[in-house]
Amino acid sequence: MTVLDTAPAVVDTTPPAAVCTVLERQRHGRPPGRDRYTISEVADCTGLSVHTLRWYERIGLMPHVDRSHTGQRRYTDRDLDWLDLVGRLRLTGMPVADMVRYARLVREGEHTLAERERLLTAHREDVRKRIAELRSTLEVLDYKIDIYGEARRRAEAAEGA
Amino acid sequence: MTVLDTAPAVVDTTPPAAVCTVLERQRHGRPPGRDRYTISEVADCTGLSVHTLRWYERIGLMPHVDRSHTGQRRYTDRDLDWLDLVGRLRLTGMPVADMVRYARLVREGEHTLAERERLLTAHREDVRKRIAELRSTLEVLDYKIDIYGEARRRAEAAEGA
DNA sequence: CGCTTGCCTGGAGTGCACTCGAACTCTCTA
DNA sequence: TAGAGAGTTCGAGTGCACTCCAGGCAAGCG
Numbered sequence: 001m002t003v004l005d006t007a008p009a010v011v012d013t014t015p016p017a018a019v020c021t022v023l024e025r026q027r028h029g030r031p032p033g034r035d036r037y038t039i040s041e042v043a044d045c046t047g048l049s050v051h052t053l054r055w056y057e058r059i060g061l062m063p064h065v066d067r068s069h070t071g072q073r074r075y076t077d078r079d080l081d082w083l084d085l086v087g088r089l090r091l092t093g094m095p096v097a098d099m100v101r102y103a104r105l106v107r108e109g110e111h112t113l114a115e116r117e118r119l120l121t122a123h124r125e126d127v128r129k130r131i132a133e134l135r136s137t138l139e140v141l142d143y144k145i146d147i148y149g150e151a152r153r154r155a156e157a158a159e160g161a
Numbered sequence: 162m163t164v165l166d167t168a169p170a171v172v173d174t175t176p177p178a179a180v181c182t183v184l185e186r187q188r189h190g191r192p193p194g195r196d197r198y199t200i201s202e203v204a205d206c207t208g209l210s211v212h213t214l215r216w217y218e219r220i221g222l223m224p225h226v227d228r229s230h231t232g233q234r235r236y237t238d239r240d241l242d243w244l245d246l247v248g249r250l251r252l253t254g255m256p257v258a259d260m261v262r263y264a265r266l267v268r269e270g271e272h273t274l275a276e277r278e279r280l281l282t283a284h285r286e287d288v289r290k291r292i293a294e295l296r297s298t299l300e301v302l303d304y305k306i307d308i309y310g311e312a313r314r315r316a317e318a319a320e321g322a
Numbered sequence: 323c324g325c326t327t328g329c330c331t332g333g334a335g336t337g338c339a340c341t342c343g344a345a346c347t348c349t350c351t352a
Numbered sequence: 353t354a355g356a357g358a359g360t361t362c363g364a365g366t367g368c369a370c371t372c373c374a375g376g377c378a379a380g381c382g
Contacts, residue, residue, distance in 0.1 A: 039329075050329085051371050058332095070378060072329055085305075088298040096369065113316070117309035124302045131295050134288050137249040141285045144246075148278035155274070201358075212341055215361090231348055233359055257339065 030080060036066075037075040046083050060100050061086065063107060092127050191241060197227075198236040207244050221261050222247065224268060253288050 028045045030037070043050045053073075056062050063082060066074045089099055102119055105112040191198070191206055204211045214234075217223050224243060227235045250260055263280055266273040 049371075052369085054330090055370065070329085072378090085301070088301055090369095091294055092298045113309055113312050117306060117313060120302055120306050120309070124299065124306065127295050127299055127302065131292060131299075133249075133252055134292050134295070137253045138285065138288055138292075140246070140249055141281055141288065145278060145281050145285065148274055148281070151274050152278060199359080210341075211359090213339085216340065219362090229359095231359085233348085251339095 030077070035076050037080070039073045039075070042075045042080065042083070046080070046087065048083070048087075056086070059096070061096065061103050063103065089123065092123070093130065094123055094126075098123075191238070196237050198241070200234045200236070203236045203241065203244070207241070207248065209244070209248075217247070220257070222257065222264050224264065250284065253284070254291065255284055255287075259284075 030045055037045075039050050039053055042048075042053060046053075048056075053062075057065060057073075062079065065079060066076065068074050086099055089102075090096070098119070102116060105116045105119070198206075200211050200214055203209075203214060207214075209217075214223075218226060218234075223240065226240060227237065229235050247260055250263075251257070259280070263277060266277045266280070
């Protein structure tokens with residue numbers, strides 16, 4: 001049981017590096033517009049690992065990535081746009097399976113427009129709910145942190161006296 | 162003690178398995194304040210499964226649950242309050258390992274107040290970031306849904322004409 | 323020429339958060 | 353007194369989303 005044997009409560013003052021937003025992830029921006037990016041460039045500018053990028057393709061989450069004459073992937077700006085959308089959907093909690101479904105609909109063309117709209121609309125509802133949840137938790141956190149803060153200040157005052 | 166101890170077997174005509182938020186989950190409310198709830202009552206009013214409740218205890222996420230004379234769990238209102246907090250932290254994406262750490266700090270008493278405050282404060286920052294992310298995605302969704310809606314209306318108009 | 327670097331594939335492995343199964347006990351009702 | 357039903361434990365299994373590995377190919381450099 002992994003949780004049981006977790007490490008001895010490190011006092012982690014440092015940022016855990018792994019937690020980051022879509023915005024933070026695109027820290028390297030796109031290389032100037034050549035429209036043919038290698039997999040590692042894409043990994044760099046999306047924050048996804050090369051493994052994940054290949055995996056996305058395998059499971060049908062990418063709309064066919066072009067290849068160089070030696071068979072290496074060459075991503076286009078369109079691909080990056082798509083990855084940006086995928087990243088957002090993922091960060092907002094859409095399951096990969098649903099994103100794959102959406103990708104399939106896009107491949108299938110015009111006649112799936114209505115279903116795509118439904119899918120995104122449903123997800124938007126989901127996101128709205130999540131925002132509400134987060135906000136209500138924020139209140140609880142504010143309340144508790146307040147209590148802790150007060151207790152601490154009282155303790156510090158007592159010590160100082 | 163035996164008769165008093167047993168639960169009145171709530172007539173649950175309704176429970177079609179849960180997919181839902183903390184708010185929705187507590188659909189059955191707490192049974193009137195007896196302050197000694199069986200595991201299935203707690204499962205019912207928190208939306209967690211009995212398996213999950215036992216698992217939480219095993220991994221140290223619960224502050225020692227009381228037992229009946231036959232060794233069955235008897236949850237108190239305090240336990241339910243704790244589960245409510247845990248549910249919120251979970252829904253806002255705190256890893257179980259962190260919640261276990263927090264639970265340990267609570268067990269350890271007063272001298273961990275400062276660290277608990279730090280932990281919650283860090284999480285609050287996290288939650289704020291997530292809200293911002295969700296909101297920015299909401300804009301993208303609005304935009305795309307708009308496009309789809311327009312396309313659909315155009316198609317419908319063409320068909321109608 | 324050999325070495326390094328970067329990429330390729332298919333398949334296996336990992337970590338998290340549950341979720342379930344097997345074998346058992348206890349209490350109540352028919 | 354037999355059976356249903358709710359509870360117990362510990363360990364194993366599941367599903368998701370990656371993450372890594374072995375083995376191999378192609379290009380550039382000293």
